[in-house]
Amino acid sequence: MEENNVVVVGGTRGLGRAVADAAREAGARVTVVARSGEVAGDAADEAFADKVLAEHRPGLLVVTAGAVPVMRPLAEHTWETFSTNWNADVRIAFVWLRAAMRLPLAPGSRVIVFGSAAELHSGSPLSGGYAGAKATIRMITGYAATEAKELGIAMTTVLPTITPNTGVGATAMAAYGRKNGPTLEAVATAVLALPAGSGAYVWEATALRPL
Template sequence: MNVRDKHVVVTGGSRGLGLGLVEALVEQGAKVTVVARGAIGLDAVRTRLGVSTISADITDREAAQRILTETSPDLLVLNAGAKPRMGRLDQLSWEDFSAPWNADVKAGLYWLQAALKLPLKPGSRVLVGSSGAGHGGSLLSGGYAGAKRMLWFMAKYANSISQQEGLGIRFQAILPMQMVGGTGIGDTAAEAYAVSMSIRREEFLARFPVMSPREFGDKVISVLDDPQYAGGLAFGINGDGINVLEEAPA
């Protein structure tokens, strides 16, 4: 998919990795709509990048249906999610542990259902934001890793439905495989792990290859327009490059 002149909806695109992707999409000529709750962040991204913005709760089923009906995107990126509540397994309440399921997974369910039921146009792409935690676990983030793995599964399930119904929509999971400084989730997780290791957050982040939110965005663009990734279902992205973690079923 060449994104030039394509209509793109990005949830959670006003900050962090989502903002880095929005910057990359705008540079490539895409027509971007950013969906988030925070008015200040939306105003800032609209003023700086000239994108359209919609203030909405991503866990609102009706909002998902309404926004996709109104925008009819060629590309939908489900990036938004809650910061994990950090702590060891024996320290977390059920509310802390289940928070990513009640935000990330709930939102994923509603937006994927809306994409399938409308449905989006044949040839549309949906990128589902997962995490490296969903691949290898995350000791200090409670139910976060399981929630992100579930989103990976949901992309696979949605692909199967699209094939069964002949919808022509492709669903793929995107997994940032490292923590990225300057992002809410990355900083929160890095601080917790640094404390557990008795080092500074900067020392912990230095263990990963360098990758800024914008560099992440550029790599996601590569997933979309590079033919070598056309058959992939799940992609791991870090500062060293892109890895296909799972191929889509034939």
């Protein structure tokens, strides 16, 4: 990690901030991208993503940005509330994956996009389209991994379970009556220690397990 440029999209809070802190502690040069970050802008803006990657040329790009889902039963959703995470999380993942390949990042670079373990189990019935949006993120990251292989860029999806001390985690725990989950620091440390190559990993018990 030493002497490596790391860009964290959504790095001012929650898992993004934990990853940024862990990368700094490991000796990396870290740039935080958020609406109020070191580099401020809209993570869903294609031109902004192109500009950030061209200027910073990260060896590791971590995308954690997304919206807090609206929690309510299906019958009480509107399409606008139901599709919150499709319009934010999926678009952000698409924009940064695309930008990394179009630049492209240097061979040996890696892109890690955060999804959610909600897509693997019974979904998240109170959070509208959240689980489906996260499943789509894993799917398009897989598409990108295939296309980026010849560029030498690895594309990885990480699927944490409900994590305390994040906006999404706090909202979900309150809605579902959950009390426990992995710490931000544990997930961040595991993410930075992932082996080389593309793929997808889910948080299971106390560690990330490859899918």
